[in-house]
Amino acid sequence: MSKKHTFQTEINQLLDLMIHSLYSHKEIFLRELISNASDALDKLNYLTLTDEKLKDLNFDPRIELSFDEKKKTLSIEDNGIGMNEKELTDNLGTIAKSGTKSFLSSLSGDKKKDSALIGQFGVGFYSAFMVADKVIVQSKKAGEDKAYAWVSDGKGEYEISVCKKDTQGTQITLYLKEEDANFASKWEIENIVKKYSEHIPFPIYLNYTQTNFEGEGEDKKEIKEDKKDRINTAKAIWKVSKNDLKDDDYKEFYKSFAHDNSEPMKWIHTKVEGTLEYSTLFFIPQVAPFDLYRVDYKSGVKLYVKRVFITDDDKELLPQYLRFIKGVIDSEDLPLNVSREILQQNKILANIRSASTKKILGEIQNITQDKEAYEKFYTQFGKVLKEGLYGDYENKDKILELLRFHTSTQKDMISLKEYKEKMPKDQKSIYYMIGENLDLLRASPILEKYTQKGYEVLLMADEVDGFVIPGIGEYDKTALKDANASQTLEELGAEKINEETRKSFENLIKSFKEVLGEEVKDITLSNSLNSPVALVGEEQNPMMANLMAQMGQNLPPQKKTMELNIHHPILEKLKDNSDKELLANTAHLLYDSAKLLESGSIQNAKDFANRLNDIILKTL
Missing domain, CATH: 3.30.565.10 (Histidine kinase-like ATPase, C-terminal domain)
Known part of the structure; x- marks a missing residue:
């Protein structure tokens, strides 16, 4: 039934x-x-x-x-x-x-x-x-x-x-x-x-x-047989010598193996003999798998032992940051009845994994020789490569060479090597800024301080950046430093502001402190800005803040120092103004505009709009 x-x-x-x-x-x-x-x-x-x-x-x-x-x-x-x-x-x-x-x-x-x-x-x-x-x-x-x-x-x-x-x-x-x-x-x-x-x-x-x-004529008979x-060769292509294979053999195998109608970007075919015997065939796809950023992503690598399929569901065969790789590992040394638990602790597999990772990273490095090809690769897989900085310390330097970054002065993304080659002689560190949005980072008044010195700043807006970049420490014996951090800004050199100028701004600073109160850590003067004000100090990690928010816990807002540009016409005119209402509204507007440039949002948009309307009305 x-x-x-x-x-x-x-x-x-x-x-x-x-x-x-x-x-x-x-x-x-x-x-x-x-x-x-x-x-x-x-x-x-x-x-x-x-x-x-x-x-x-x-x-x-x-x-x-x-x-x-x-x-x-x-x-x-x-x-x-x-x-x-x-x-x-x-x-x-x-x-x-x-x-x-x-x-x-x-x-x-x-x-x-x-x-x-x-x-x-x-x-x-x-x-x-x-x-x-x-x-x-x-x-x-x-x-x-x-x-x-x-x-x-x-x-x-x-x-x-x-x-x-x-x-x-x-x-x-x-x-x-x-x-x-x-x-x-x-x-x-x-x-x-x-x-x-x-x-x-x-x-x-x-x-x-x-x-x-x-037969013929009337004697002609139809015989069915x-x-x-x-209709296929049934060869395990990864066991065949590279010399006996053509590019089309690899491409067609990949299409069938990876269920992908497009051709692979690259392939890495290796046969190792000696203490360990194994064959590997890995492919770099043209396009990222749909589940690349999902926790339940499916491994693209199959494990065989002596051509016998063992598993296609072991995410430990390659490091997680190489999860876009498709391919085959075939070992001659593993036992056929190897269990999932044994696989994860197996020294043979650990050696194969380590050697395979180096081979794959080496092939990705080869792609960098063709700028256009690497741009296509990096668009698809650049973000996930960064994850390797967090866990794969053995290959940290190789991964760093593969990364590309937006900057405060260039249109194209650049490598850390290219950044170092362009550094002025007096620049001692590599500077970076992390945020949620590239446009906001580019608009940050903080960059004005570095531009004045002729220094370039790396701009980072990928979700993973907040976790991995602060942990890098240094590249090629040069420290990487957060451009927003107070300590980093101090290294740019003390800003020379004469005593007379400081005294002329004392009343304005006092008024702003009274108005803004606990919202700011301090209010100081600057002569290296183009914008009227800037908020300086360590950035709250936006990725960590988002993660905590998802868990129902909001991180307390991080107070920053507000710097006032002594050369800006707005502040020049304000310092001698005694209109308390105008000073209060302007202090809040300048603070909120700095917050907008920093994060793209402010806490109370209605108050911001009311203050702006009041000032426009007075001007009219």
Whole structure:
């Protein structure tokens, strides 16, 4: 007896999209289904070596494709791990961990671009509905007795019922739409497999019926012969010598492996022999994965032992800041039954991880030779690279060389090396400012003090900056210092203001202190500003403030010293003014305008507007 189920809302949205919108690259549905079959074979292959219940299983891993031109059907069958009733529901009826929500939110409306996202978001199975108006999935889990059939036309519901299936594994049968009947042909299937799935590490067979003719004239007879052809090489490309591979081999393997229609930016293929024996093949994508900044991101690296798949869910195979890397690690030295707990403490894997990290960082360094290419790379992955400064002390110097920064004087981002090369001889430190917004940082009056000296300031507005930059300490024996910090400002040199000038501003400073009270730490004079006032002092870490706010705890506001520009006309005219109301309103307006330049917001906008209106009215 079959059970009817309703698709989860997001799956319905996705199916509607597949059926009605995504027409570009329709052929990738076969790539996705073959890749899923390969994953199922990987999982069973591992279990037959490590699970006592499955060690005696007669397992000859393979993927078989078959088609019927008349019935317009196409089948993809594997003898892998298979699924039971619950797994069919979890994997094909709900979002589970598929990333469907993220997929839907990432759509741009450009059909070609959107269709290219299908595999990347782990929603590959549903691409079947681009070409089929009915899909039947028959599956039997290895080690279990019952088999189940999942049936849907993609219109909101699916049915699951018990079915007959002799062997473990999964068979997916697509009932092709009229306009997509071309996929039920030997030529089309072979072409797609050669293009996308040549390097799937298991044999792919194509079953078909070949029609031959014997005799001539009236004696001519049609003879049908069932054929089975192997249509892929099934080489583990990472084990093949680099000399025997072409660029296209790497590119097509990447597309199939990473479920990405675009070509990789770079690849790093390494084979190590000696005390340790292992092969690695890593790819740097063109575009960041959708889950790059999510806690539940999916690792892009698969671990194999002697070509046997072990896991694709170990986030310790590479440092977290390299989580955008896709690829394979294949060790000859690890035991096949290595557990997750042992993996995390394994010295062999630690050595492979360390060497691989250095190789990847070295390849990223090579990209820096091409400014345009590195700009594209840094736009996608620059923020996440900075995270390495927090935990990867072994490679801290390498990571620092890869970072690029906006500055107070240049349009293009620069490296720390470039910054140092341009430093005036009298400049002893590298100066930086951290904030939430580049435009606000560029507008900061504090920069005027550095500009006057001819010093450049690095401007940092990424969320991670507040955590990692203060901990750098120094670069190439030169200290990195917060340009806002009082101690740093003191190093610029004491501002020479004569006693007569100081006395002329005494009353104004006293009035401002009375008006602003506890809002400021102190009020002093400056002769190195262009703006009327500036707020100086250590910055409150905006990222930490946001984090605390999310936890329901607000950090107390950090008091700063307010500096008054002795050369500014506003203050020149105010110092001899005795209008208390005007002085009070102006003090608040100047303070609030400095806060606006600093953070883009003020506490009481209504008071600010009222004071501004009063002054405008008096002027008029």
